[in-house]
Amino acid sequence: MSRAIEIQTATGTIDAHVFVPEQAHGALPGVVLFTDIGGLRPCYFDKAQTIADDGYAVLMPNVYYRDRAGSVVPEGKSFRDDDVRPTLFEYAGRLTPDAQAHDFVALLGAIDADPAFAAGPVGVVGYCMTGAFALRMAANHPDRVVAAAGFHSARLAEADDANSVMHGVDRIRARVFLGHADGDALMDAAQIGRLDQAMAAAGVDFATELFAGAAHGYTAFDAPAYDEAADARHYKRLSTLFDETLAVTPG
Numbered sequence: 001m002s003r004a005i006e007i008q009t010a011t012g013t014i015d016a017h018v019f020v021p022e023q024a025h026g027a028l029p030g031v032v033l034f035t036d037i038g039g040l041r042p043c044y045f046d047k048a049q050t051i052a053d054d055g056y057a058v059l060m061p062n063v064y065y066r067d068r069a070g071s072v073v074p075e076g077k078s079f080r081d082d083d084v085r086p087t088l089f090e091y092a093g094r095l096t097p098d099a100q101a102h103d104f105v106a107l108l109g110a111i112d113a114d115p116a117f118a119a120g121p122v123g124v125v126g127y128c129m130t131g132a133f134a135l136r137m138a139a140n141h142p143d144r145v146v147a148a149a150g151f152h153s154a155r156l157a158e159a160d161d162a163n164s165v166m167h168g169v170d171r172i173r174a175r176v177f178l179g180h181a182d183g184d185a186l187m188d189a190a191q192i193g194r195l196d197q198a199m200a201a202a203g204v205d206f207a208t209e210l211f212a213g214a215a216h217g218y219t220a221f222d223a224p225a226y227d228e229a230a231d232a233r234h235y236k237r238l239s240t241l242f243d244e245t246l247a248v249t250p251g
Helices: 042-052 086-095 097-111 129-141 165-171 189-202 227-243
Strands: 004-010 010-018 028-034 059-061 118-127 146-150 174-181 206-213
Touching: 004 042, 010 028, 010 042, 010 097, 028 042, 028 086, 028 097, 028 129, 042 059, 042 227, 059 097, 059 118, 059 129, 097 118, 097 129, 118 129, 129 146, 129 165, 129 174, 165 189, 174 189, 174 227, 189 206, 206 227
Parallel strands: 028 059, 028 118, 118 146, 146 174, 174 206
Antiparallel strands: 004 010, 010 059
């Protein structure tokens, strides 16, 4: 139950998709889902619909809209292929904190204008590189984002990164959940500890969990690292987070 929409911005047109449950009636609490570095593809359409089926309207944008509409990975190829990855890294390199901030405003505006979404607070979830996007959106919009999650997130708290999202966690008012991959070189124990310390010092309501035995990319069923049990666990954690922060109480 998805439909394509276009979101006009000063830097281009964001091609995005809205997902709702099959039996949706009326406006639903909103969730923004950011794909991993591989961009729009069947794996993430499935994720977005699974989350929507819990009772939410989900907005999934093409994070690479400045460079290309639709899927970035050619049909029959993988985002892990050596002849595909350089393009992805080039596109991802342009997604600076300022570019992200611009897009967050546009996405919230689209939610406000779309009848599928209920007025009020939203949740956000990111994967791999976009775990940082989820935290940054929560920091930039503490008045709107009440839940933020990241799974097998990458480079959230590198010590020498002046642009690290870690430096803005004091602005977060959302409840945060981070599910880390075990032994992930992109988010090692030092980074996890550093980010946890920063969020605790800032008074953020957060939980972090190490998915023991699960490798980076464990939620992506089109990746060699896919772990069915860990993926199911990630949906349970998301369901709890969104249910406790976004669910509409019957009145």
